[in-house]
Amino acid sequence: MPEINSAVESLLQSSNTYFLLMGAIMVFAMHAGFAFLEVGTVRHKNQVNALVKIITDFAISCIAYFFIGYWIAYDTTFFSSAAELSANNGYELVKFFFLVTFAAAIPAIISGGIAERAKFYPFLIASALIVALVYPFFEGIVWNGNYGLQDKLKELTGEPFHDFAGSVVVHAMGGWLAFVGVLLLGLRHGRIKDKRLVAFAPSNIPFLALGTWVLCIGWFGFNVMSAQAVEGISGLVALNSLMAMVGGIIAALIFGKNDPGFIHNGPLAGLVAVCAGSDIMHPIGSLFVGLIAGWLFVMLFTVLQKTQKIDDVLGVWPLHGLCGAWGGLAAGIFGLEALGGLGGVSFTAQLIGTVAGILIALVGGFVIYASIAKILGLRLSQEQEFQGADLSIHRIGSVNHD
Incomplete structure (x- = not known):
């Protein structure tokens, strides 16, 4: 009997490791989606720069998170023997791989907002600092209970802040950091x-x-695999993600008046918003969450195009920052039992947690970007910008005309 129990435990651990590895690979693949979404949006003279930024940001983020960020968020380091690190089929190592793909999504989100006029290396430095310090600080509070703030929130409102897959922890943080830049x-x-x-x-x-298609496919790894174990797999998360995605498409189709740019960002708006409550909402509630998110993106991006102060190239602030914030609040509305959800969530806690995430992003972003702007500068010269980031930074265009 003990041998059978041991075999079952070993099989379960192996299954959990494999499950999380597949999730990490799916979210890693989403970075190709970030890259091509930006490539298709920016002008031809900045397409190479878009591709280079996403892949180099990922590498820088991985190093920053490996040595500093993961330690801040989860009080875990990798300064031990390979034998210790590979215990339990290396589950903790795969967990790092999964979570670093989330962390690296922050610079990938920011990249779309600052496109076409940002210096290369100063923003790489900013990415390293954000992933090492700002993002894991909030991540650890929400997902690891750091500083006891979740416990205090539960005492105050009856429930902790609920963000199952990162509407606020990842997307709102990325969008509001981009807003500062x-x-x-x-x-x-x-x-x-x-x-x-x-x-x-x-x-x-x-x-x-x-x-968009690559991001949508990978998003089901982003959301469903956030359970981080086989026993936590939930078809509810999958269906809620699907319904919110569809709602975003329909809203963008209607309010975007058939514009293909809006239509292909609509599903992303819905998926951003559903992350937080995808494990507790009813699918019909998720459909409404996606519809509202799609409408929010179209309306707010349209407003941005008319302001002379905010030039957000891909609309990452409305898409991730505001739809992510909406997702944090929506979990506290559509997650309630009265609206068909599973309950265990408080709107007050969702409001406090969402506002806290935005404030941390704004303060952290301003300190980092303003400091780098003063020391190194953030923007290409007017001549470099006119020539395009491809030739100015990488000395090659996206198309060779020879």
Whole structure:
């Protein structure tokens, strides 16, 4: 009997490790989606830079999170023998792989907002600092109970802050960090012509659409695998993610008036918003969450195109920052038993946790970006921006005309 129990435990541990590894691979693949979404949106002269930023940001994020960020969030380091690290089939190592793909999503989100006029190395340094310090600080509070703040919130409201897969921890944080960078960078040159504000059309709709499809597919690893163990698999999470995605598409189709850029960002808005409560909401509730998120993105991105202060190229602030915040609040609404949810959530706790995430992102982002701006500068020169980041930074364009 003990041998049977041991074999069952070993099989379960192996299954959990494999399950989480597949989730890590799916979320890792989402970074290709981030890359092609940006490539399809920016002008041709900045497409190479978009690709390079996403892959180098991932590498920098991995190093920063491995040595500092993961330690801050989970009080765990990798300064032990390989034998110790590989215990339990290396589950803890795969957990790091899974969570670093989340952490690296922060710079990938920011990349889309600051595109076409940002210096390369200063923003790589900013990415390292954000993933090492700002993101894991909030991540540890929410997902590891650091500093006892979740316990205090439960005492105050009856429930802790609930963010199952990162509407606020990942997406709102990334979107509001991007908001700071976008504000400090200012408008791209050429946005104002004859005293009128003009928009730059996406350069390649097929690439933009490819980015969306890759992100949508990977998102089911992002959400479902957030259970981090086989016994936690929930079909409810999968169906809620699907319904929110569909709701986002429909809202973007209607309110975006058939615009392909809006339509392909609609599903992402819905998926961003459903992350927090995907494990507790009813599928019909998730559909409404996605519909509202799709509408929010279209309306707010349209407003951004008319302001002379915020030039958010991919609309990452409305898509991730505001839809992520909506997701945090929505979990406290549609997760309630009265609206068909599983309960165990408090709207007050969701409001406090969401606002806290936004404030940490704003303060952390301002300190990092303002410091780097003063020391190294954040923006390309007007000549470099006119020439394009591809030639100015990487000395090669996306198409060779020779």
